[in-house]
Amino acid sequence: xxxxxxxxxxxxxxxxxxxxxxxxxxxxxxxxxxxxxxxxxxxxxxxxxxxxxxxxxxxxxxxxxxxxxxxxxxxxxxxxxxxxxxxxxxxxxxxxxxxxxxxxxxxxxxxxxxxxxxxxxxxxxxxxxxxxxxxxxxxxxxxxxxxxxxxxxxxxxxxxxxxxxxxxxxxxxxxxxxxxxxxxxxxxxxxxxxxxxxxxxxxxxxxxxxxxxxxxxxxxxxxxxxxxxxxxxxxxxxxxxxxxxxxxxxxxxxxxxxxxxxxxxxxxxxxxxxxxxxxxxxxxxxxxxxxxxxxxxxxxxxxxxxxxxxxxxxxxxxxxxxxxxxxxxxxxxxxxxxxxxxxxxxxxxxxxxxxxxxxxxxxxxxxxxxxxxxxxxxxxxxxxxxxxxxxxxxxxxxxxxxxxxxxxxxxxxxxxxxxxxxxxxxxxxxxxxxxxxxxxxxxxxxxxxxxxxxxxxxxxxxxxxxxxxxxxxxxxxxxxxxxxxxxxxxxxxxxxxxxxxxxxxxxxxxxxxxxxxxxxxxxxxxxxxxxxxxxxxxxxxxxxxxxxxxxxxxxxxxxxxxxxxxxxxxxxxxxxxxxxxxxxxxxxxxxxxxxxxxxxxxxxxxxxxxxxxxxxxxxxxxxxxxxxxxxxxxxxxxxxxxxxxxxxxxxxxxxxxxxxxxxxxxxxxxxxxxxxxxxxxxxxxxxxxxxxxxxxx
Amino acid sequence: xxxxxxxxxxxxxxxxxxxxxxxxxxxxxxxxxxxxxxxxxxxxxxxxxxxxxxxx
Numbered sequence: 001x002x003x004x005x006x007x008x009x010x011x012x013x014x015x016x017x018x019x020x021x022x023x024x025x026x027x028x029x030x031x032x033x034x035x036x037x038x039x040x041x042x043x044x045x046x047x048x049x050x051x052x053x054x055x056x057x058x059x060x061x062x063x064x065x066x067x068x069x070x071x072x073x074x075x076x077x078x079x080x081x082x083x084x085x086x087x088x089x090x091x092x093x094x095x096x097x098x099x100x101x102x103x104x105x106x107x108x109x110x111x112x113x114x115x116x117x118x119x120x121x122x123x124x125x126x127x128x129x130x131x132x133x134x135x136x137x138x139x140x141x142x143x144x145x146x147x148x149x150x151x152x153x154x155x156x157x158x159x160x161x162x163x164x165x166x167x168x169x170x171x172x173x174x175x176x177x178x179x180x181x182x183x184x185x186x187x188x189x190x191x192x193x194x195x196x197x198x199x200x201x202x203x204x205x206x207x208x209x210x211x212x213x214x215x216x217x218x219x220x221x222x223x224x225x226x227x228x229x230x231x232x233x234x235x236x237x238x239x240x241x242x243x244x245x246x247x248x249x250x251x252x253x254x255x256x257x258x259x260x261x262x263x264x265x266x267x268x269x270x271x272x273x274x275x276x277x278x279x280x281x282x283x284x285x286x287x288x289x290x291x292x293x294x295x296x297x298x299x300x301x302x303x304x305x306x307x308x309x310x311x312x313x314x315x316x317x318x319x320x321x322x323x324x325x326x327x328x329x330x331x332x333x334x335x336x337x338x339x340x341x342x343x344x345x346x347x348x349x350x351x352x353x354x355x356x357x358x359x360x361x362x363x364x365x366x367x368x369x370x371x372x373x374x375x376x377x378x379x380x381x382x383x384x385x386x387x388x389x390x391x392x393x394x395x396x397x398x399x400x401x402x403x404x405x406x407x408x409x410x411x412x413x414x415x416x417x418x419x420x421x422x423x424x425x426x427x428x429x430x431x432x433x434x435x436x437x438x439x440x441x442x443x444x445x446x447x448x449x450x451x452x453x454x455x456x457x458x459x460x461x462x463x464x465x466x467x468x469x470x471x472x473x474x475x476x477x478x479x480x481x482x483x484x485x486x487x488x489x490x491x492x493x494x495x496x497x498x499x500x501x502x503x504x505x506x507x508x509x510x511x512x513x514x515x516x517x518x519x520x521x522x523x524x525x526x527x528x529x530x531x532x533x534x535x536x537x538x539x540x541x542x543x544x545x546x547x548x549x550x551x552x553x554x555x556x557x558x559x560x561x562x563x564x565x566x567x568x569x570x571x572x573x574x575x576x577x578x579x580x581x582x583x584x585x586x587x588x589x590x591x592x593x594x595x596x597x598x599x600x601x602x603x604x605x606x607x608x609x610x611x612x613x614x615x616x617x618x619x620x621x622x623x624x625x626x627x628x629x630x631x632x633x634x635x636x637x638x639x640x641x642x643x644x645x646x647x648x649x650x651x652x653x654x655x656x657x658x659x660x661x662x663x664x665x666x667x668x669x670x671x672x673x674x675x676x677x678x679x680x681x682x683x684x685x686x687x688x689x690x691x692x693x694x695x696x697x
Numbered sequence: 698x699x700x701x702x703x704x705x706x707x708x709x710x711x712x713x714x715x716x717x718x719x720x721x722x723x724x725x726x727x728x729x730x731x732x733x734x735x736x737x738x739x740x741x742x743x744x745x746x747x748x749x750x751x752x753x
Contacts, residue, residue, distance in 0.1 A: 341703030346710060532721065538714035 007169060010062040010078060010110070011098030052170035060092060066106065068113045069219035072422060080228040082117060083212050084204070087229060094120045094174065096165075101131035101138045101153070103502070104273055108265045112181070115147065116214060118207030120174035123147070124165055126154040130505055135277040143272045148178035181264035183214070184256045190217055190242045194235065201232035217242065218254045284505040288383070297387050304380070308371045309470045314462040316363040323363070324618050327356030346541050350605055354537025357604030357619045358529045358597055361445040362522060368441065369521045372410065373514035379504045381406065386503060395481050396488030401431040405480060408438035409473075410521075412656045416663055426492040432663060433673055434483045436656050439476040439648060441521075442596040446647045447472050449600050452620040454640040476648045479680070532594070533601050540565065540591060540605045560584070560606065579646065579685040580639040580693075582628060589652075596652045638692040642685045649681035 049057050062081055063074035070076035077086070084091035095114055099107040104125075114121055123143070131138050144151040150168045154161030168174075183191060194213035198204040204212060216239055231239075246253050281289075290296055331352040338344040375381045388402040400422055408415030415435045422428040439447075451465050488494070543565035549558055560566045561583075568590060569583030576586050584606050592599035600619070607622040626634040651657070651674045660670040698706075 339698060339700075339703075341698065341700040342707035343698065343703035343710075346707040532718070535714040535718040535721075538711055539718065542708075542711040 007057055007094045007096060008060045008062050008081060008092035009096045009098065010082075010114075011064050011100075011107075049166075049169075052167060057169065060089065065110060067109050068215050076228070079215070082114065082119075083208060083215075085228045092119065094122065094169070096122045096124055096169070098124045098126055101125050101128045102134050102136065102505070104131075104136075104138060105265055105269045108268065109261065111147075112261055112265055113211065113215065115149070115177035116207070116211035118176060118205075118211070121149045121177060122165070122168045122174070123149060123151045124154050124161070125151050126161075128153045128160075129155045129158070132276075134282055135275055137274045137276050139272050139274070143268070146268055146271065148175055150174065182260060184253065184260055186251070187217065187253050187257055190238075190253075193238050194242075197232070197235045197238050201234045202229075214257065218257050282505065284379075284503070287506055288503065291380070291383050292386055297383075301384060301387055304375070305473075306466070306470060308368075309473070310462060310466040311371060312364050312367050312466065312469070314466075316367055317462070319363040320360050323360045327352060327360060328618055331356070342545070345545065346538065350538050350541030351534065353604040353607075353619075354540065354601035355529050355534050357449075357600045358445060358533055359526070361448055361597075361600075362525060364444060364448060365441060365525050366518055366522045368444065369410075369518045370514060373517050374509050377507070377509040377514055379506045382503050391481065392484075395485035396494075397427055397430065397484050401427055401484075404431055405435055405438055408435040408440060411440050411442070412436040412438065412653065413659050416656070416659050419663070424494070426488075426494050429664065429669070430484055430487045430492050432660055433487060433669065433676075434480045436651060436653065436673070436677065437476050437479040437483065437649065439473045440596075440653075441525075442653065443472075443647050445597045445600045446592075447644055449603070449620060449623070450640040450644045453623045453635050454637050456620065456624065472644055472648055475645065479649060483676070528595075528597075529601075533598060536591060536594060536598050537601045537605050540587075540602055543568075544587075544606055565606070575682075578690070579682070580636070580642050580689045582634055584626070584634075585643065589646075589650075592652050594654055596647060599647070599652075636697075638689060638697045642689045642692075645688055646681045646685045649677055649684055651677035651681075 049059055051057055060081065062078045065075045065078050068075075068079045068082065070079045080086045081089045081092070082095065095117075097111045097114055099111060111121070111123060125138060125140050125143070128138065138153075140151045140153045150171075152161050152165045152168055154165060191210065191213045194216060195206070195209045198209035198212055199206055202209075216235075291300055331348045334348050334352065335344065338347070372381075375384070385402050385406065389398055392398050392402050401419075404415045404419045404422070406415075412435050415438065416432050419428045419431045419435070422431060447469055451468055455465055455468070544560050544563045546563060549562045551558075554562070561570070565587045566583065569586040572586035572590065573581075573583040576582075576589065581589070584603075587606060588599040588602040591602045603623065604619050607619065607626060623635045624633075628634055657670040657674060660673060661667055664670070
């Protein structure tokens with residue numbers, strides 16, 4: 001037998017960072033993000049590891065599930081890869097099933113179905129420590145004897161069992177399963193007929209055909225995804241025939257089939273799992289009694305979110321001031337050593353002004369991701385989804401939609417991709433349409449710049465700044481609820497689905513994992529600043545500098561008005577003037593369509609160009625000094641707030657639109673999203689600004 | 698450095714930046730979302746592996 005070339009990795013679906021996954025990633029080198037929501041494994045991910053003999057093995061990381069009966073697109077991908085239905089993925093030579101020892105009976109259902117496939121299987125019996133803490137002793141050797149496949153006990157957090165798992169993966173031959181269970185007698189003819197059709201008309205090997213027949217009889221192939229081979233019409237006819245016959249007989253043989261499998265698993269667990277002590281409420285249950293309480297749960301949720309935003313301002317202030325000072329000093333130094341000219345202006349106004357304006361927000365980005373990682377790692381993020389289930393159901397969605405929405409706080413792209421876990425197509429589309437309203441990390445620099453301009457210096461307490469920032473997040477979340485409610489009552493009418501979620505046990509935070517994730521995010525932020533934002537800043541400098549004003553002694557404002565960017569801003573001004581924005585802000589709105597944070601670098605370039613040559617003032621001071629031609633200040637508190645509100649609602653992200661197009665397979669929805677979000681942003685800002693003006697602000 | 702030379706170098710840098718931005722945009726068009734290198738949702742390590750796997 002040849003060495004394995006493709007190994008599929010699968011496990012149960014959970015709303016948590018799936019603590020069972022990290023050791024396997026440690027083996028494969030697939031060090032992907034581990035989050036507290038199912039969206040993280042929604043993508044099929046592939047990695048390479050090396051066998052004990054030095055041969056490469058491709059690992060396919062499949063979505064998690066409780067069974068092969070697919071209820072969502074990601075579960076359908078799992079089913080289709082394992083059954084060999086996918087055109088783009090080879091059928092795996094081996095399958096590693098990652099099983100939670102603390103919930104063995106529930107997890108074994110998927111394993112039991114996979115064993116039917118007749119492929120070599122390795123069971124990674126993970127979270128043995130959790131099982132022991134819950135008063136259970138799981139006898140891995142007995143499970144191995146009963147199933148006939150290697151069972152490797154593991155402890156994810158402590159890295160135990162990894163060597164044994166890797167050795168099992170490297171074995172040239174693996175025994176095939178010898179599990180037995182009784183298919184109810186009246187179902188046997190249906191299984192046999194379907195198996196024969198799948199073998200003859202769908203080219204399935206006999207064992208896989210039998211496993212697929214059993215699955216079809218319980219699931220009736222309800223969810224299908226693009227890229228999978230459809231079943232033959234003959235198989236469909238047989239399936240429909242049995243379905244109609246059972247309906248006519250009023251016999252629920254599908255349920256009987258599921259029950260008989262659970263009976264077999266129950267018998268197995270009786271021999272394998274021993275209770276070492278009486279089961280009382282676990283530590284996690286006791287904590288949940290408070291954190292998921294209908295009143296206290298909300299209070300604690302509010303305190304945690306408030307503390308998170310307060311930390312962003314209070315802890316980041318000193319490093320931000322330091323970076324700000326260094327950027328300004330560096331700009332001043334360049335101005336001092338270079339003679340006047342276009343290159344000097346490009347370096348100081350374009351490169352240092354544009355990139356430096358973004359880089360100063362690095363401490364706040366790092367702090368945000370540290371706390372998000374902390375909440376995910378401890379298991380609290382799943383509780384947040386649980387708490388949000390009730391308000392979500394009020395607008396016609398459920399907690400499962402909130403999980404991608406939570407992810408959208410970091411970036412709408414993974415959030416939108418995580419919607420593949422949503423079973424109901426209407427709910428999925430609504431979630432995709434509203435997800436970009438969640439305030440992503442790209443909005444953070446815009447909010448921070450506006451808050452710094454609006455509430456300057458140390459005189460304003462951090463709590464006030466944090467409160468203002470939090471209110472933007474609340475506004476975005478409120479927008480999500482409003483539009484979800486609106487869409488569910490107009491475009492996508494339908495009853496809400498119920499959510500079943502398994503809450504993970506609380507765990508001590510894994511600081512190494514959190515720090516790695518935080519550094520990774522910080523590096524990506526810097527990389528973005530050093531590539532895309534640098535490029536845009538340089539091009540924007542050109543657009544704000546050329547063509548040059550015919551009079552050499554023209555003021556900087558006259559020069560920028562004469563430039564390409566100035567002309568574009570002036571063309572946009574009639575549309576944005578009712579919102580209190582001038583043509584210079586208009587330039588920022590246009591350029592930030594590439595990415596929201598580009599607004600900050602654009603302001604850095606525009607107001608750097610406009611500023612006096614020897615004036616290396618920080619951007620927030622330059623904005624405070626900006627004024628309308630009549631002399632009135634441009635960035636009044638009302639304008640700063642209006643600009644923040646605009647960025648809460650406006651669809652200012654090309655990448656998100658591209659992903660929505662890919663996920664919905666149509667340009668109709670991204671264009672609709674662009675229209676409704678930017679239209680709402682304009683309308684809300686108009687009302688907000690004009691009402692503020694009328695009230696004398 | 699004379700003002701004329703500074704202008705020539707500055708315009709050269711601008712042209713280079715514009716070309717690189719255009720190249721990155723075209724790449725993104727072929728691989729929108731997390732298939733592209735600029736997506737921050739997938740770790741750089743995964744992207745390296747994916748790039749390696751794409752090679753024939």
